[in-house]
Amino acid sequence: MKMKKRPNILLTGTPGVGKTTLGKELAQQTGLTYVNIGDLAQEGQLYDGYDHEYQCPVLDEDKVVDELEDRMTEGGVIVDYHGCDLFPERWFHIVFVLRTDNTRLYSRLESRGYSGKKLQDNVQCEIFQTIYEEAVDAYREDIVHQLPSNTPEDLERNLDQILQWTQQWMKDHN
Ligand code: DAT
Numbered sequence: 802m803k804m805k806k807r808p809n810i811l812l813t814g815t816p817g818v819g820k821t822t823l824g825k826e827l828a829q830q831t832g833l834t835y836v837n838i839g840d841l842a843q844e845g846q847l848y849d850g851y852d853h854e855y856q857c858p859v860l861d862e863d864k865v866v867d868e869l870e871d872r873m874t875e876g877g878v879i880v881d882y883h884g885c886d887l888f889p890e891r892w893f894h895i896v897f898v899l900r901t902d903n904t905r906l907y908s909r910l911e912s913r914g915y916s917g918k919k920l921q922d923n924v925q926c927e928i929f930q931t932i933y934e935e936a937v938d939a940y941r942e943d944i945v946h947q948l949p950s951n952t953p954e955d956l957e958r959n960l961d962q963i964l965q966w967t968q969q970w971m972k973d974h975n
Contacts, residue, residue, distance in 0.1 A: 806974040807833060807877030808967060809892055813885040813936060814899035815927040817909040819950040823899065823959055824881040830960065831879075831967050834872070838865060838882035855919060862887040885932065886939040894970065896940050897963070898933045899950040 810833070812820040821837060828835035842848060842860055845868060849861035866888065872878055873892045880888070885896065901909070907924050915923065926932065936945045948959045 804875075805971065808894040808970045808974075809873055809876055810879045810963065810967070811885060811888070811893045811896040812879060812881045812899065813883065813896065814932050814950070815901070815906065816883050816923050817906050817913065818899035818901045818927070819956065820881045820883070820899055823950070823956060823963075824879050826956070826960055827963055828879055830964055833877045833879050833967070835879045836869070836872075836881065838880065841865065841868065860887070883932065885936050888939075890940055893940065894944065895966065896936050896945045897959075898936050898945065898947045899959075900930075900933070900947050901927060901950050903928055905951055 810827075812824050812827075814820055824835045824837070827833070838860075842858075842865060845864070847861045847864040847868060848858040849864075850859045851857075852859050869878075869880075869892075873889075880893075903924055906927050907920070910920050910923055933945075933947060948962075949955050950959065
């Protein structure tokens with residue numbers, strides 16, 4: 802018996818926009834597998850050096866891609882990461898860039914313990930829509946969608962929309 806085909810979904814955007822919240826809920830509702838790239842790198846120590854300015858390890862992008870390749874080929878993966886141009890374009894069937902208003906993002910990151918340059922740089926990243934531009938450069942523009950992620954109502958709406966999209970994709974491909 803042939804396995805049912807399932808789509809791969811990329812959730813991206815500035816830290817704090819709500820990728821993890823949406824991704825985990827989506828995984829529960831769709832049965833797709835949620836993969837947080839930060840956690841994956843931590844577990845496998847997929848690092849290449851240390852960034853002293855931001856005080857965090859630097860991702861080894863090749864190792865991350867190698868680690869995920871088989872699972873992505875099989876399909877049915879929701880990937881969560883605050884960057885998107887390190888992945889092969891062919892991996893994803895759809896890309897969602899979550900967006901949050903500056904003042905809300907500021908308080909979310911502050912309560913996460915961010916301060917100083919790290920806080921400022923992340924809020925600026927959102928203001929300059931850095932990740933959205935990275936996404937439209939890296940993927941076909943018609944598979945890249947921005948989603949407002951300010952309120953619990955936004956979260957519900959995003960869940961419903963992606964759930965519907967996933968069900969339609971499964972119908973079309975099986
Ligand atoms: P990310 O994974 O993008 O870093 P997160 O899922 O950890 O973000 O969310 C950051 C914080 O914001 C967390 O306290 C939950 C909250 N949050 C996420 N989505 C939200 C939404 N749509 N409305 C209100 N708060 C939200």
